Amino acid sequence: MHPAPSVILFTVMSGAGFGMLAFLGIGLPDVTGWVAFTFFAIAYVLAVGGLMASTFHLGHPERAIKAFSQWRTSWLSREGCCAVFTLLVMAVYGAGLVFLGTRWTALGFVGSFASVLTVFTTSMIYAQLRTVPRWHSPMTPALLLSLSLAGGALLTGQEKAAIALLVVAGAIQIMAWLKGDGALTASGSTLASATGLGTASTVRAFEPPHTGTNYLLNEFVHVVGRKHGLQLRVISFFLMIVLPIGMLLLPFSHLFAALAVLSHLAGTAVSRWLFFAEAEHVVGLYYGKRTT
Amino acid sequence: MTTLPTSTDRKLGLVIDLDTCVGCHACVISCKGWNTENYGAPLADEDPYGADPAGTFLNRVHSYEVQPETGATQLIHFPKSCLHCTDAPCVTVCPTGASYKRVEDGIVLVNESDCIGCGLCAWACPYGARELDAAEGVMKKCTLCVDRIYNAHLPEEDRVPACVRTCPAGARHFGDFADPESHVSRLTAERGGIDLMPEQETRPVNKYLPPRPKDRLQEQVDILAPLLAPVSEDSAGFFGWLDKALDRLPGAPSKDETR
Known part of the structure; x- marks a missing residue:
């Protein structure tokens, strides 16, 4: 699949933003006033910024309301x-914390649950697609949810939760890569099943329909960068999981905490790039x- | 509404005969022409006369080389357009309701004024039947020429999809698969029509007829062949002398190499 920068930016940013809101909703950290304002501002910039970025790849963003x-x-x-529901609920909840110094516990829990649900719905956009065997798996929601919560824990300064969630996300990431590599073969879709010409014969693509490229090849048959897949996986895993855990295990400092967040987000962006670039659509x- | 109908009154679709298709691409051109000049946004051409031409097509013809276990290799031309699936995955993923499957005849269509151009329906289609138009930013797909088949202004014989009307080989057939006695249903039954990628569980309406087995070469093809004796192994005369003379010269090929 074509790794569109807008979609990579959207899923990484909004994943971290909604992960933050999930923690803020249950009162972690228990903050009010200006400190709460800062936390909510960061979460909203990430979540809303991500949603805005996702509209950049639309052909007609002005009709987005129909969606x-x-x-x-x-x-x-x-x-x-x-x-939208999550952002509205959390705006009311956040206003209570920032301006009134009051924590509406029940509303926060609703907002926290809705934040996790939002990330789940994002992951299901990919996981539902039978046409992309690598994505059509419970590993996809598991991966996106665990990374979102790990990012949220890092950004809200929940050190113990962050370490635990990073370990879980790391394990899921490795499983997703290993399982994903065999997914196309396991799906049973081949050139023979695609053309119906494979009974007691071997089929080979002789000539494409056109001499030039087309939308399908640009969108679904991305092959650039696959050869560096393993190196990028190592880089991504190191930045996303290993380095942040290392920083968190050191004695606390704001500098290390900030570096852990930046490293995690950079590593997640590389992982997300691979998520698209390595995904094989059966139309190929x-x-x-x-x-295969 | 992106909920699929549980059943449709008719199931209009195509039978494509892979045995008959000669790969002329006339269906590609007539499709592009009709769907650029008529219903909906025109099909874009990008850089049509430049170095890197590309464009939107609703119908494309691939060619495949098929090697049977025994016998000669075959070249199969393979037209591919929307299969108007019964369980169309492109419809249910649409966030705006622009994509829908018609209850009356099962045609899968896009309401272009509702399409936001997110491309998710094209992601969901295993067959590459949908293409996002680069100029209009909306999703384009085969309409089964819905603006021809019901068009009372056209002569009766033209009320079929443009690709079917134009095919010079008669490789494309249009009809109602819900009627077991229709031309297309009988063709599918007689020739063992198949679904593409059945493992994707889309239940396509369009069927493909596999190529018929080719005639085998007999022992003796040409009745004159026995009369045309092959060149003699033990040549005589001038060429025989020349052959032997050259063999004696340095640099002549050894006996094995001449085989």
Whole structure:
């Protein structure tokens, strides 16, 4: 799949933002006034900024309001509804903390749950796609949820929770990579099944439909960077998991905490780039681009 | 509404005969022409006369080389457009309700004025049937020429999809699969029509007819062949002398190499 910068930015930023809101909603850290304002401002910049970035890849962003209508079947629509609901609830909850110094506990729990639900709906946009076997797995929601919560714990300064969640996210990431590498083969989709020409014969793509490229090849048959996949996985894992845990184990300092957050977000961005760049869409079979 | 209908009154679709298709791409051109000049946003061409031309097409013809276990290799031309799936995954993922499957005839369509161009329906389609138009920013797909097949202003014989009407080989057939006695249903039954990527569980309406087995070469193809004796192994005369003379010269190929 084509790793569009807008979608990478969106999923990384909004994942961390909603992860922060999930912690703030349950009173971790228990802050009020200006300190609370700062925490909420960071969370909203990440979450809303991510949502704004995701509209950059739309053909008609001015019609985005229509995307709230099809929540009965569409995970993308559900994500939109969940995100707006969460942001509204948490705005009221945050206003109570910042301006009144009051913590509306029940409202915070609702907002926290809705934050996690929003990240889940985002992950299901990818996990629902049978056409991309690497994504069509429970590993996708597990990975996006664990990374979102780990990022949220880091950003809200929850050191113990952050270490635990980073370990969990790291384990899920490795499992997702290992399982994902065999997913296309396990899906059973081949050039033979795609064309129906494989009974007692071998099929080879002889000639593409056009001499030039097209939307399908640009969007679904991204192959650049696959050869550096292993190096990028190591870099991503080190930045996203290992380095932040190391920083958290050192005696606390604001500098190390900030570096841990930046390192984690940078590593998550690399991981997310790989999430798209390494995902094989079955339409590539028709173009002879998927040799398994 | 992006909820799929539990059943449709008719199931309009295409049968594509891989045995008959000659790979002329006439269906590609007539499709592009009709759908650029008529319903909806025109199909864009990017850099059409430049170094790197690209564009939106609703129908594309691939070519595949098929090597049977025995016998000669075959070249199969493979037209591919929307299969108007019964369980269309492109419809249910649409966040705006722009994509829908019609209850009356099962055609999968996009309401372009509702499309936000997110591209998720194209992600959900295993067949590459949907393309986001680079100029208009909306999703384009085969409409089964819905503006031809019900068009009372057209002569009766033209009320079929443009690709079917134009195919010079008769490799494309249009009809109602819900009617077991229709032309397309009978063709599918007689020729063993198949679904593409059945493991994706989309239940396509369009069917593909596999190529028929090719005739085998017999022992003797040409009745004149026995009369045309092959060149003699023990050549005589001038060429025989020349062959032997050259063999004696330095640099002549050894006996094995001449094989």
